[in-house]
Amino acid sequence: MAIDGAVSQTAVEAWDKRWATSEGRADWLDPHPAVVAILPELHARGARRVLDLGCGVGRHALLLAEHGFDVEAIDGSLAGLAVVRETAAARGLPVRLHQGLADALPFPDAGFDFVLSWNVIHHGTLGDLGRRLGEIWRVLRPAGLLQATVLSTRDANYGMGRVIAPDTFVLDQVERKGHPHCYCDAATLVGLLAGFDLLTLSQQLQERRPGSHHWHIIAERRG
16 A cells, blocks of 8 residues: 555454454355346356455355356455465365455456456555556456445545545554545546446445445446
């Protein structure tokens, strides 16, 4: 993240701690219905090569592999990647795993038909979010699809905690100390998605936390 390297490391450590226990993983094992719902569209478009950006413990990477896609998955957490590796091996699913962050993806230009990033790219400032969307644009093929979530300014946590950049806050609970989140209104988000044709944009309550408003995005890379 652009704030400083320690922030990125603190965020990775927080997810490592969560993924290391069965209790921490319990709410993150089932694919989100919105991701399941996009599968027919991906098949209809002839999509083959896909990236799960911020794969966590693999709920979506494994789903995509089950449906015949050529899956690359990346995450900063070694603990999460270990879970994905073990689960994929047990289920006989080919998923190529990478440790890394969204700021500089270790993939060539225009290599993916679909990039999924669920609950990931808003961990940082609005500048970080813009750079990550730029990286996603770079690795997508023209007319490739992005499906992502980003925190909304309607979220119950908006404005709570320490302000570290515009619309960016840190909640200092033990499990999230130093872990920034940025929030977007519609106009800001549309501006950050320059280079994409926005196909759908909606605000939805997210899993697990009351008042957790996220933007759900499906966008197509312009050539």
